[in-house]
Amino acid sequence: MERGEAMREEQLLEMIDRYLNGDMSAEECAKFEALRNKDASINEKLAEHKNFTGLLKQYSERLDLENRLNAIHNEIDVHTLKEDLMAHPSLIVQLWRNHHSKISVAASIAIFAILCTLYFTGDLTNKDPRFMELKREVGKLKQSTENLNRSQNNLLHDIKSDKRFANPGNFRGTGFALSSNGYIITNYHVVNGADSVYVQNADGESFHTKVIYTEPQYDVAILEINDSTFKNLGTIPYSFKKAKSDLGEDVYTLGYPGDDIKFGPGALTASSGFRGDTTEYEVYIPVNPGNSGGPLLDERGNIIGVINGKQTQTSGAAFAVKSNYLLKAIQNIPADSLSKSFNLNTKNTLAGLTRPQQIKKMRNYVFMVKVYNQ
Amino acid sequence: MNKQIDLQIPADSEVIIGILNNSDSVLKRLYLAYFPMVLQLILNNNGNEDDAKDVYQEAIIVLYNKVKRGDFELSSKLKTYIYSICRRLWLKRLKQLNRYGGDIKDFQEYLPVEDEIEKHQDRDMQLNKMENALKLLGEPCKTIMEDFYMHSKSMQEICERFGYTNADNAKTQKYKCLQRLKKLFFQQ
Numbered sequence: 001m002e003r004g005e006a007m008r009e010e011q012l013l014e015m016i017d018r019y020l021n022g023d024m025s026a027e028e029c030a031k032f033e034a035l036r037n038k039d040a041s042i043n044e045k046l047a048e049h050k051n052f053t054g055l056l057k058q059y060s061e062r063l064d065l066e067n068r069l070n071a072i073h074n075e076i077d078v079h080t081l082k083e084d085l086m087a088h089p090s091l092i093v094q095l096w097r098n099h100h101s102k103i104s105v106a107a108s109i110a111i112f113a114i115l116c117t118l119y120f121t122g123d124l125t126n127k128d129p130r131f132m133e134l135k136r137e138v139g140k141l142k143q144s145t146e147n148l149n150r151s152q153n154n155l156l157h158d159i160k161s162d163k164r165f166a167n168p169g170n171f172r173g174t175g176f177a178l179s180s181n182g183y184i185i186t187n188y189h190v191v192n193g194a195d196s197v198y199v200q201n202a203d204g205e206s207f208h209t210k211v212i213y214t215e216p217q218y219d220v221a222i223l224e225i226n227d228s229t230f231k232n233l234g235t236i237p238y239s240f241k242k243a244k245s246d247l248g249e250d251v252y253t254l255g256y257p258g259d260d261i262k263f264g265p266g267a268l269t270a271s272s273g274f275r276g277d278t279t280e281y282e283v284y285i286p287v288n289p290g291n292s293g294g295p296l297l298d299e300r301g302n303i304i305g306v307i308n309g310k311q312t313q314t315s316g317a318a319f320a321v322k323s324n325y326l327l328k329a330i331q332n333i334p335a336d337s338l339s340k341s342f343n344l345n346t347k348n349t350l351a352g353l354t355r356p357q358q359i360k361k362m363r364n365y366v367f368m369v370k371v372y373n374q
Numbered sequence: 375m376n377k378q379i380d381l382q383i384p385a386d387s388e389v390i391i392g393i394l395n396n397s398d399s400v401l402k403r404l405y406l407a408y409f410p411m412v413l414q415l416i417l418n419n420n421g422n423e424d425d426a427k428d429v430y431q432e433a434i435i436v437l438y439n440k441v442k443r444g445d446f447e448l449s450s451k452l453k454t455y456i457y458s459i460c461r462r463l464w465l466k467r468l469k470q471l472n473r474y475g476g477d478i479k480d481f482q483e484y485l486p487v488e489d490e491i492e493k494h495q496d497r498d499m500q501l502n503k504m505e506n507a508l509k510l511l512g513e514p515c516k517t518i519m520e521d522f523y524m525h526s527k528s529m530q531e532i533c534e535r536f537g538y539t540n541a542d543n544a545k546t547q548k549y550k551c552l553q554r555l556k557k558l559f560f561q562q
Contacts, residue, residue, distance in 0.1 A: 010546065010549040013552070014549070052556060056519065056523040058501060059524065066431065066435075068398065069434060070431075072401065072405045073405070073427055073431070076409060078423045078427075079423075081410055085417060097418065
C-alpha cells in the first residue's frame, strides 16, 4: 500500500517535472491540466514542487552571478585603489578617525585635571600674587566677635548719648573729594562688596556715604556723602590734570595707612603700570595697605592719579590710575545716580605754595574710607 | 585611473536594461563604476578591502534581483541606492561583530532601505539552507540534482553521464535524491 503510494508520488512528480519543463506533448498537457482541475491535491503538490525546485534554480543563478562578480572583481587592482583612497589622510588623521572617542575622553580628563589644579593653586583667580592691593584689612577674624559685642554696646550707647561709634571698619582705604558738596573718589577694590561705607576726615568726624558709581576696569569708585551732619567742604584747592605727566616728575600722595594722615613723597617712574597696564602710572613712593584710593599729585598740586596698588617683588614700586581715566569714569556716571550737582573743580590754588602749605590745605579734602561688611 | 573609471560610469537606465538582458559588459561597467565609493565607505568605517568586496557584491545582488523581479523603480540615483544598501549591510555586519562604535562616517546621502535588506536576507537564508542541504546530499545525488534542476539538463544526458541503461532507473534515482534533499533542507 505504502509502496504503491510512493510509486504514485514518484510518477506524479515525474509528470510535474515534465510539465514544468515543457516536455509534454499537447495531448499529455491537456490531460494533465484536466487532472489538475479535478484534483486540488495535485495542484498543491505542483505548487510545492515548483517552489522547492525554484529555490534550486535561484541558488544556481546566485552562484552564477557570484562567479561573474568575482571574475570582474579580480580585474580590479584593489591594492592601488586602496592606496589612492587612503593616500590623503595622514597618520594623525587616521589615528584620529580610529580612536577619536578615546582621544576625546582622555582630553576631557586632562582638561578637567588642569582646571582642578589651577583652581586649587589659586591660579584661576585674576589676582597676581606679585600685585598687592593696598586696602587695609583690620584684624578681620580676630575682631569679628569683638565687633559683635561692641556694636551691640554701641547701639545701646548710641540710643542714650546720640554719639557716633568709632568702629574702625573691616577694611580701610583712602579717598579724596571731587567736589565741595561731598563727592569722593576711591578705589573700586576698597569698597567692593561693602555693606556700608563711611569716610572720616582729618578731624576724626565720620560721615555715611553711598557708592554711586564704580568702574572696575580702572579700579575706580565714586562715593557720595549722604550724612545729615555733613557740611560743605569749601572750594577744592586742587584741579585734575588732563594731559599725561612726564617721567621723573616729583609727585606725592596723602593717605591713611594708619590712623593719622601720612605724606608719601616720590617720583613718577613709568607711564605704564603693573604688567604694562597703560591705564596706570608706576611711581616710586613708599605706600602701605591703606594708601589705596589716595590722590597722586604733582609739584603744582594737580591730581595726576589715584594710588591703587604696589608690586610685592620690587620694593617701592607703586601704581596709580591715571587721572584721565578718573575723568572718564566721572563722565560715565549716569545722571540719575547724582542727587546733587556735581561740579568738578578746575581752578588750582595750590600751584605757588610750598609743599607743607599745600599739604596743610589738602588735608581737609583727603578722607579715610572705612568699609564694613560681614 | 580614476578619470577612466569616471568616464565609464554607465547611465542608470542603461544598467537596468543591461541587467534585464543579462549583459556581461554592463554588469562589469556597473561593478567598476561604484566599487571605489563602497571601498572608501568600508575602509573608513573599521573595515578592510575584503569586507568591502563582500558588502558590495551583496548589494549588487540585491539590485540585480530587484531589477529581475521587475520592481525596481528609478526614483533615486543608482549610486545613492547602492550606497544606501552597502551602508545598511555594513552597519548590520559591524553590530554583529561588536565593532560598531555608535556612528558611521558617511560620504553620500542615503535612503532608508531596511525593508529591502530584510527581504533580501530572508531569501539569502533559504539559499544558504539549500547550499548546506546540497553539500550534505553526497554523490551521485548532488550532481543529478544540479544537472537536472539547476543546469536544466535533460534526463537523456543524465542517463548517459551516469551510465544508466534504463531511463526508469534514472527517474527513480532522481526521485529518491529529491526526497532526500527535501528532508535535509527542512531538517535545518
